[in-house]
Amino acid sequence: MQYNVTYRDKDGGIQVIVSYKDSTGQWRQKSEQGFAKKGDAKKAANKILDELKEKHALQLNPELDGITFGEFIKTFLEHMKIYKEPNTVISYTQALKKFSAMDKMSLDKITPLHIQKEIDVMVIDGLKARTIKGYVTRLKTMFKNAIKPYRIIFDNPVTSLELPEGKIEVKLKAINLSDLEKLLSNIKNPRHYLISLLAGKCGLRIGEIIGLTWADLNFNKQTIDINKQWKLLKSGKYGFGPPKTKLSYRTVPAPRSVLQVLKEYKKISPANIDGRIFNYSRAGTIASILADVYRHHEYNLSVHDLRHTFASLLIANGTDFRTAAQILGHTPEETIRTYSHVTSDMMDRAAKTINNIFD
Numbered sequence: 488m489q490y491n492v493t494y495r496d497k498d499g500g501i502q503v504i505v506s507y508k509d510s511t512g513q514w515r516q517k518s519e520q521g522f523a524k525k526g527d528a529k530k531a532a533n534k535i536l537d538e539l540k541e542k543h544a545l546q547l548n549p550e551l552d553g554i555t556f557g558e559f560i561k562t563f564l565e566h567m568k569i570y571k572e573p574n575t576v577i578s579y580t581q582a583l584k585k586f587s588a589m590d591k592m593s594l595d596k597i598t599p600l601h602i603q604k605e606i607d608v609m610v611i612d613g614l615k616a617r618t619i620k621g622y623v624t625r626l627k628t629m630f631k632n633a634i635k636p637y638r639i640i641f642d643n644p645v646t647s648l649e650l651p652e653g654k655i656e657v658k659l660k661a662i663n664l665s666d667l668e669k670l671l672s673n674i675k676n677p678r679h680y681l682i683s684l685l686a687g688k689c690g691l692r693i694g695e696i697i698g699l700t701w702a703d704l705n706f707n708k709q710t711i712d713i714n715k716q717w718k719l720l721k722s723g724k725y726g727f728g729p730p731k732t733k734l735s736y737r738t739v740p741a742p743r744s745v746l747q748v749l750k751e752y753k754k755i756s757p758a759n760i761d762g763r764i765f766n767y768s769r770a771g772t773i774a775s776i777l778a779d780v781y782r783h784h785e786y787n788l789s790v791h792d793l794r795h796t797f798a799s800l801l802i803a804n805g806t807d808f809r810t811a812a813q814i815l816g817h818t819p820e821e822t823i824r825t826y827s828h829v830t831s832d833m834m835d836r837a838a839k840t841i842n843n844i845f846d
Contacts, residue, residue, distance in 0.1 A: 557590030
C-alpha cells in the first residue's frame, strides 16, 4: 500500500495526516489532531496505518463486484430479517429509502459527496435533525456490512458529512401526580382507562400492557409479572413475543387501587381465548387512539409519556436509580441518563435536609 505521513501544528496541538492510495488508485486521507507531543501523534499514525493495512489485506469478493446500492440493500435487509426484530427491519427500510437516488450506482463508487447531496435534500424538505441523523446512522451500519462480512468495499463513505444542527435527545414529557389523576379521571372508556392506569401507575410499556394475561397478575402479592409482550413477529403476524430486552423480564409492584380496578374489570370483561386482558391486535393502533384521547382532554401526551411520568414520580419521591431501573426494566446507567432531570428536585430536598441538620 502506497502512503505517506505528515505532521503539522493545528489549533494549539499536533495534527497527523495519513495519505494513501485506495484500491482504485485514488489518493485519500485520514487525520487526527489535538496531540500535545509528536510521539503521541506518531502512535496515532501507526494505529491508522495498521487499520488501513488490515483493510487492504482483505480480498474483495469478486462475486459481488459491481453490485449496486439498491441491489445490496435487498441483500442486507434479507439478512437482517433472519436476525433482527421486524420493527428494526422496518426502520432500516424506511431510512435507506431516503437514499434511493443512489440505487443504480455501483456500491464501490459511492463517495461522501453523493451521500451529502441526499442529506441536503432532506434538510431542504424540512426533516428534523434528529430524524436525518437516525437515517445516516442506519446507512453507516449498512456500509459497515458491505466491508465486513460481504467484502465489497474497503472504506465506509459515511464520513466527513455535514449534518444539520440539533440535539439528538428527545425531551421527555411527564406530568405531575395531580395532572395524572385529573387525566385518568376524565377517561371514560374502561379499557383506555386501564391501559393508561398501568402505564402511569405501574410504568409498563404499551406492548407489555396489551400482552398481559390474567395469569400475570398476583393479587395476593400485589405484583405484575412481565414475561412477554404483544408484538409484530418475524412471521409477519402479531402475537406473544419476548420482552424488549433481558432486563425487561421483571416483577413490578402494583398499587392496591390498580389491582382493585382490574378485579372489577375482570368481572365484566369477556374472556379472550389467549388469556389476554386487552384484546388489541396492534400496539401502535391503540397508542394512537390514546394520544387522541389525551389531546381531547388537553394533554399533548403519548401513553409512553405516562410511563415517563411514573418513572419521574418514582425517582423524585426518593426511589434510588438502581431500584427504579429494576422496576422499569432498564440498566441503572440508562435510568440515570434518561431521568437525570429529576435530580434537581432531589437536590432541593437534599438542601433542605442539610439545612435542617446543620443549621
